[in-house]
Amino acid sequence: MKPLSKNVIVFLVLILMGAALFSGYTLNQQKPEPISLSALVDRVEKGSVASINVAGDQIDIANKDGSASVTHKESGQALSTMLATYGATADQIKAANITVKDTSGTSYFVDAILPTAVTLLIMLGVFWLIMRQMQGANARAMQFGQANAREVAAGKTKVTFKDVAGSKEAKEELQEVVEFLRSPKKFSELGAKLPKGVLLMGRPGTGKTLLARAVAGEADVPFFHMSGSEFVEMFVGVGASRVRDLFARAKKSAPCIVFIDEIDAVGRQRGAGLGGSHDEREQTLNQILVEMDGFDPTLGVIVMAATNRPDVLDPALLRPGRFDRRVVIDLPDINEREAILNIHAAGKPLEKDIDLRRIAERTVGFSGADLSNLLNEAAIRAARRNAKTITQEDVLESVEKVMLGPERRSLVMSPEEKKLTAFHEAGHALAAHALPHADPVHKVSIISRGSAGGYTLKLPSEDRRYRRRAEFVDDLAVTLGGYAAEQQTFGDVTTGASGDLKQATRLAREMVTRYGMSADVGPRTFGESEEMIFLGREIHENRNYSEKAAERIDAEIDRLIHGALETARGIMQARKADLERIAAELLEKETIEKEAFEALLGPKTSKT
Ligand code: ADP
Ligand code: MG
Ligand code: ZN
Numbered sequence: 001m002k003p004l005s006k007n008v009i010v011f012l013v014l015i016l017m018g019a020a021l022f023s024g025y026t027l028n029q030q031k032p033e034p035i036s037l038s039a040l041v042d043r044v045e046k047g048s049v050a051s052i053n054v055a056g057d058q059i060d061i062a063n064k065d066g067s068a069s070v071t072h073k074e075s076g077q078a079l080s081t082m083l084a085t086y087g088a089t090a091d092q093i094k095a096a097n098i099t100v101k102d103t104s105g106t107s108y109f110v111d112a113i114l115p116t117a118v119t120l121l122i123m124l125g126v127f128w129l130i131m132r133q134m135q136g137a138n139a140r141a142m143q144f145g146q147a148n149a150r151e152v153a154a155g156k157t158k159v160t161f162k163d164v165a166g167s168k169e170a171k172e173e174l175q176e177v178v179e180f181l182r183s184p185k186k187f188s189e190l191g192a193k194l195p196k197g198v199l200l201m202g203r204p205g206t207g208k209t210l211l212a213r214a215v216a217g218e219a220d221v222p223f224f225h226m227s228g229s230e231f232v233e234m235f236v237g238v239g240a241s242r243v244r245d246l247f248a249r250a251k252k253s254a255p256c257i258v259f260i261d262e263i264d265a266v267g268r269q270r271g272a273g274l275g276g277s278h279d280e281r282e283q284t285l286n287q288i289l290v291e292m293d294g295f296d297p298t299l300g301v302i303v304m305a306a307t308n309r310p311d312v313l314d315p316a317l318l319r320p321g322r323f324d325r326r327v328v329i330d331l332p333d334i335n336e337r338e339a340i341l342n343i344h345a346a347g348k349p350l351e352k353d354i355d356l357r358r359i360a361e362r363t364v365g366f367s368g369a370d371l372s373n374l375l376n377e378a379a380i381r382a383a384r385r386n387a388k389t390i391t392q393e394d395v396l397e398s399v400e401k402v403m404l405g406p407e408r409r410s411l412v413m414s415p416e417e418k419k420l421t422a423f424h425e426a427g428h429a430l431a432a433h434a435l436p437h438a439d440p441v442h443k444v445s446i447i448s449r450g451s452a453g454g455y456t457l458k459l460p461s462e463d464r465r466y467r468r469r470a471e472f473v474d475d476l477a478v479t480l481g482g483y484a485a486e487q488q489t490f491g492d493v494t495t496g497a498s499g500d501l502k503q504a505t506r507l508a509r510e511m512v513t514r515y516g517m518s519a520d521v522g523p524r525t526f527g528e529s530e531e532m533i534f535l536g537r538e539i540h541e542n543r544n545y546s547e548k549a550a551e552r553i554d555a556e557i558d559r560l561i562h563g564a565l566e567t568a569r570g571i572m573q574a575r576k577a578d579l580e581r582i583a584a585e586l587l588e589k590e591t592i593e594k595e596a597f598e599a600l601l602g603p604k605t606s607k608t
Contacts, residue, residue, distance in 0.1 A: 014125055032060065032068035040071050041086040044096045051097035054079050055111070151249070152216065152223040159213040165343050165368070166336025167207060170327045174198070174215050177302055177325075181219035181255045184300035193297045195325040199263075199318075200306040202329030205369025208306035211329065212259045215304065222256040224249065228265030231284045239266065239284030247291040247301075255300030260288070263305040267317050285314060292322050331367055334360050344372045348379055349389045358392070362399050362442065374402050418587060420486065421446045424496055426582035427485025427572060428478055429597065433604050434571045437474040440604050444582070445591040469517045472507060476564035477571075479504045484568035485579060508560040509553070518556045526553060 040061060043049045053060040059079060061069040073082060079100075083093050161171050180187050180194045187194060200208040216223035226246060231239035250258045260266075266284045295301055305323060307313060317323050332340055337360035345356065363371060375390075377398035382390040425444050432438045483497040516523035526545045545553075572579055578601055585592055585600060598604070 011126060011129060014122060014129075017122075032070040035061070035069045035071050037071055037073065037082075038086070040069070041083060041088055044083055044088050044092050047092065047095055049096045051099065052079065053099055053101060055101040151253075152213075152225065158217060159210065160217045161214050163343065164207055164211055164214050165339035166332045167211065167329055170200075170211060170329050173325070173327050174211065178215055178218045181215075181221045181257070181300060181302060184255050184298060188298035194302070195323075196292055196295070196297055196301075196321065197303040197305065197317075197323035198325045198327060199310070199313075199323035200304065200327050200329060201310040202306075202308065203331060203367055204308050205367035206329045206331060207368045208308075208329055209259075209261055210368070211327075212257070212261075212304045212306060216257045216259075219255070219257075221300075222253045224256065224258045226258075226260055228260055228262040228267065231266050239280055240287035243284060243287040243291055247295065250301050251295060251299065255302075258301060258303045260303065260305040262307065263317070264307045264309040264312055267305075267307070267313050285317075289316055289322065332371075337363055337366060337371060340368050340371045341375065344375045348375060351389045351391045354390070354392050354395070359395050359399070362396065366402070370402055374398050377401055418446060419583070420490065420494060420496065422583040422586040423485045423489045423579070424482040426579050426586060427481040427483070427568070429481075429582055429592075430485070430575060430579050430601075431478040431481030431568050431571050433597075433601055434575065435474040435477055435567070437468070437471045438478045439475075440594070441597050442594045443591065444586060444597060446586050469511070469515075472511050472515075472517065473560070473564065476504055476507055476560060477567040479507065480561070480565045480568045481571070484565060484572045488569065488572045488576075489579075489583075504561055504564065505557065508557045508564075511560060512553050512556045518560070521549075521552050521556050 040049075040059065043061070043063070048064050050062045050064045052062075054073075057072050057075045059071050059073055061071070063069060073079060079098055080093050083096075084090070164171065177194070177198060200211060202208050213223065224246060226242075231242050246258060250256055266281050266288070268281065292303060303323075310326075318326075338356055341356045341359060359374075363374065366374065374395065375398075378390050378394040381394045381398060385394075387394075425446055429441045429444045432441050479500050482500055483493060486493050486497060511517040512521050513526040516525070526549065527543055543550075581600060582592070582597075585596075589596075592600070
């Protein structure tokens, strides 16, 4: 029940009770007839009075016929004296049975004051309730500007660094923050100032939120969690007032962590937007800056923020004294992936012979969130099979589901299309197998997934940070392998290769304009990518080179692509039999795994 309706019911009950009390009080007695004093004297003289009650100035008369009357006398005068002055005899007065009530006693209180007092109290009560109601409404209106941050009290966060696999460097950096929060005094006594703000940067799902929670858990301090978008409401000014409130609360519970998730929602570069009003965001951002500058660094409030778009953040946020400690969280490498899988496998009934290392090998580029999602999908798959444990196959099958969207077995392919897809994918796979610097083939398939018709899954055998020119050159040839195979087998090409051509062109352009991998054009970059925020995001390229340079770039891209196509054609011609074997196997089995593929063609040509 809502509090309002509850209160209404309380009101009604109170009013009804009051009314019942009151009416009961008056109904119990018949209404006495008011008479004059001389009439009373008459009745006393006639002897028709049974008894008289005097309470203060009020005279209640019980008549012998059973009726009641009432009258009043002057105060300070005794009734008997008064009756005597009117001429009543002593006997008549005696027969009237006069009793005088003590007006200062409790009986008088009960008779005369209680009803009034009760009525007054009830009215006061009702009045008080109404007041409270109105105040409640007021308070709710005021709460609008208050931060609706979720506060996790100290000791309530169970997440610690143990729950975050990998991210070793990030953890080391944050260890300092943990120690500061544990004993801010130790640092402030030495005059050491700790950063007020720590900015966690990393792709979505790399565990930024998790890491911030873990810091609070390790330090055992309260944790205020708020998302950037929560500051921004429909009404201008609300965001700023929420920030003020959030920091006021945090300062009271220092040492503590204020965590602003997805800070790019408010902290975007000011004035970079096209269209629309950014007043609200700007005010909110300004308030964050003011608050961060305002509090004493020895207080023990650490502001943590997370973003996956550090590039769009307002420079003011990154100035010294604000978020000057920045922690980058990378996508996990193979060992970290295995560790993450191990963490999330806990509590899931995995088959004993499951090989998480193998799964980690297959999931290059997966974030922590993807991996946790992967095991969840695998569990769902196992449950749908009515199995009690999760098998390796469940997990491997889910890898592609997480990667490419759900399998679309229902999509019917005509036999010609199937043959075409088989040769196309066989072309990619054969080129990848033949070229020493290309990534080895993990799986070839002609079953469509997501938007891809078929696909060849090539994965690097190790994680790497830098890539060589030779690898790009081989990648280009692999990308064009499908096109070359189609052309050679059917004497024609189809629209199926258009995605490949686009990718090849982009790769070749990047080689020339970003990586300086063309001897002819030389080691410089061309064009400046600039972020324009318009309907989400849009890259706008600033051309900072001449027409002549543009021509040279185009020519160089052409050369790279033609060279790659020649390489691919060469492979298809030289190993026509292999191409046909792969295609035939694909037509029969639809999917070829790494082992089967290597059994078919022999081990991959290794790097030189
Ligand atoms: P972000 O905030 O960077 O987008 P989250 O912290 O919300 O990512 O991560 C989402 C989920 O992914 C976490 O709740 C956790 O289950 C999982 N996860 C991500 N990174 C890790 C990691 N390093 N170790 C363990 N689990 C992780
Ligand atoms: Mg997050
Ligand atoms: Zn292709």
